[in-house]
Amino acid sequence: MLLEIIKKDSGEITWKGKPVDRKSVRFGYLPEERGVYPKTKIFDQLMYFAELKGMQKDEAISSINKWAKVLKVEEYLQMPAEKLSKGNQQKIQFMTAIIHDPELVILDEPFSGLDPVNTEILKNIIINLIKNGKYIIMSAHQMATIEEFCSDISILNKGKTVLQGNLKEIKEKYPANRVEIDVKQDIKKYIEELNLEIETETNNNYIIKISDEEKAHKLLNKLVADGINIDKFEIKKPT
Numbered sequence: 001m002l003l004e005i006i007k008k009d010s011g012e013i014t015w016k017g018k019p020v021d022r023k024s025v026r027f028g029y030l031p032e033e034r035g036v037y038p039k040t041k042i043f044d045q046l047m048y049f050a051e052l053k054g055m056q057k058d059e060a061i062s063s064i065n066k067w068a069k070v071l072k073v074e075e076y077l078q079m080p081a082e083k084l085s086k087g088n089q090q091k092i093q094f095m096t097a098i099i100h101d102p103e104l105v106i107l108d109e110p111f112s113g114l115d116p117v118n119t120e121i122l123k124n125i126i127i128n129l130i131k132n133g134k135y136i137i138m139s140a141h142q143m144a145t146i147e148e149f150c151s152d153i154s155i156l157n158k159g160k161t162v163l164q165g166n167l168k169e170i171k172e173k174y175p176a177n178r179v180e181i182d183v184k185q186d187i188k189k190y191i192e193e194l195n196l197e198i199e200t201e202t203n204n205n206y207i208i209k210i211s212d213e214e215k216a217h218k219l220l221n222k223l224v225a226d227g228i229n230i231d232k233f234e235i236k237k238p239t
Contacts, residue, residue, distance in 0.1 A: 002020065002027070002106070004020075015104070026053075026100060026101065026102040026103045027102050027103070027104050027105075027106065028097035028098050028099075028100065028102035028104070028105040028106065029097055029105075029106045030093060030096075030097040030105070030106070030108060031108050032108040032139075034093065035093055036081040036089050036092055036093055037081060038081050038082035039080050039082065040080060040081065041077070041078055042073070042076050042078070042079060042080075042084070042092055043064065043077040043078060045081065045092070045096075046060075046064045046077075046092070046096065046099060047060055047061075047064070049099065050063065050099050053099070054100065055099070063099050064077070064095070064099065067098065067099060068095070070121075071094070071095060071121060071122075071125075072091075072118075072121065073088055073091055073092060073095075076088060086113040087113050087114045087118050090110075090112060090114055090118075091114075091121075094110060094122060094125075098125075098129070102134070103135060104135045104136075104137070105129060105134055105135070106137045107126070107136065107137070107138045107139070108138075108139045109139060109141075110122060110138065110140075111123075111145065123148065126138075126149055136149065136150075138150075147167065150167055151167060151168075152166055152167060153165070153167050153170070171237065177209060177210060177236070178199065178207055178209060178210065179207075179208050179210050179216045179219070179233070179235050179236065180205070180232060180234045180236060181205070181206045181208065181223075181230065181232065181234075182204070182205045182206075182231040182232035183204050183206075183228055183229060183230055184228075184229040184231070185228065185229070186204065187204075187206065187223060187228060190223060190226075191206070191219065193222070194215055194218060194222075196208050196209065196210060196215060197209040210235075213235055220233055
């Protein structure tokens with residue numbers, strides 16, 4: 001609705017206290033679905049989208065060259081999109097969302113199809129956009145990923161807000177509820193002594209549910225006192 005892709009049933013959408021007008025507000029949008037033209041050269045597509053967003057030719061070329069270098073896709077600019085991998089197509093589509101220097105960028109699953117290296121490239125760009133005063137609305141299923149960027153979150157369930165507010169303050173309200181232990185031997189008897197529940201166990205790697213961190217520390221003390229060789233003991237904070 002913000003992008004006027006679908007019409008609202010009622011109410012008003014405002015941006016900085018004023019009704020949204022697509023002609024006066026610079027928005028960028030990265031949809032989850034692929035939106036590149038398979039037979040068209042990448043450079044031509046980027047020019048097309050840049051001009052649709054009101055950019056002059058020289059300005060558009062400069063922006064294309066800048067982001068192509070940052071995203072490491074310079075060598076693909078004269079290729080048709082169908083010749084690119086899914087990951088590189090995703091980077092091109094990301095370029096179309098930010099090429100015109102928008103105030104607000106809406107990203108739907110931006111890391112879809114990306115390998116770890118390219119994921120880090122995109123993450124760094126998004127972090128820099130935020131540092132430069134851009135507003136980012138991001139949709140993702142991996143909460144740990146979202147935490148890397150945001151100060152505030154909104155969690156929806158069936159279209160209704162179930163949790164909203166400052167991320168740090170929200171996390172402080174919810175105690176740690178998991179501990180991961182990697183050991184060289186079976187430690188079930190120690191876990192049972194403290195009435196703790198094993199969530200998963202694989203080759204003496206345990207994920208254990210805890211009600212508070214004090215029980216986790218008691219378990220650690222027992223293991224250390226009995227000379228158990230511990231490779232990892234990590235209290236998992238909620239995400």
